[in-house]
Amino acid sequence: MLLNRHILLISDDNYILGMIKGYCVAYDLTLEELSNHEILQENNINKSVKLIIVDLRKQKSSLTKPNLNLLHQISDGHHIPVCAILDPLQDQLSKDAPWIECFLKEPILEQLGNYLRTQFHHKPHSFPERRRKDRRTNTDRRRFFSSSQQASPSHAYVHSSPFSVPEKNDNTYFLGPFEINTNCKSVYLQDKNLGLTCKEFSLFSLLAADVERAFTADEIIQHLWPGTDRANKSDLYQYMHLLRKKVEKDPARPYWIINVKGVGYKLNITPALKESGQTLEYLNYKQASS
Incomplete structure (x- = not known):
């Protein structure tokens, strides 16, 4: 079964359109487009898309509420994440629509690229990805050894696991x-x-x-x-x-x-630990599932 690789973009901004088109070409994705200058119709929206991106920056205020209500129904009913592009004056929307998965503001280019990579499991350049992984590894190692030094086998239960x-x-x-x-x-x-x-x-x-x-x-x-x-x-x-x-x-x-x-x-x-040696349970599980 092929993975769903369709994006629905609701925008009339040529800059955003060109940016997402370039990303779709680079990663073999399919882009569908709708205008945000008219009321959305349910029968015009493909319910099998992987992601919906809606640009709310230049949309008429009279269209925002009905369009968001429809997208909310589709997002909940078909489990489709929605990403909204806002301008700084639309901060209230991020509070009024908690069902929207991601809100993007200027500068949009880097934020949108990072968001698309998380949705379609695309990795950025190997160097920053490796640096990010090394930083997490070092952080986990520091927390593990710090907890190991403080742990005491005589305690029946230890609630401060190295990952808590x-x-x-x-x-x-x-x-x-x-x-x-x-x-x-x-x-x-x-x-x-x-x-x-x-x-x-x-x-x-x-x-x-x-x-x-x-x-x-x-x-x-x-x-x-x-x-x-x-x-x-x-x-x-x-x-x-x-x-x-x-x-x-x-x-x-x-x-x-x-x-x-x-x-x-x-x-x-943070499972209750009867003795400090049981902190290795997580490490063993991590190795077995990798």
Whole structure:
């Protein structure tokens, strides 16, 4: 089965159009185009595209709300991430439309290129990629040895695993083996972009917000579908299944996203350690799955 390699661009900006056309030619992607100077029609939008990019900078204000409402329905119903290009005066849109996966502002060129690479798993030049990987490796090594020196085998449980504290850097932070970008709403596991949808990222980021506790089904449902009573546990189970398919090596035997019986779901970053030697459990798992 061929991977979906279609992008839908909703824009009348020739600069943006030329930029994305060049990227599509370079990486053998298919580009579909729609104007943002008219109300979008559902039957004109291909529901099987991999990504929708909408340019809101010069769109009439009377068109923005109906067009975004339609894109919201399509994004949720067909699990298609949406990326919006804004100007500095449209900051409020990033708060009013949390379902949009990524917001881009000037300078757009580098941001858009990085975002497209995360969506289609394209790597930039090998030197910066290798430098980024080396920096993460050194960071993990420092955290591991620092924790190993402080660990005491006499303690029954150790809650400060070497991967428990996120290291934040602008819009990116590391949580155990995961690299999380809050701007583009992307998650990497062992240098691989998991390709999460907006809803999947929202679910993952909620679990990552407090790795010391389990979230109940009701808490997660309220977070994913705020202000509505139409969502239920069946919807949650569906998204949890989709997220585990991308995060877990074996979704039938989850390692990272676990059930806590009688409570809910938990991100298994800081497992309770009965002795300091068990910190090697993560390292062994990482080697086995690489």
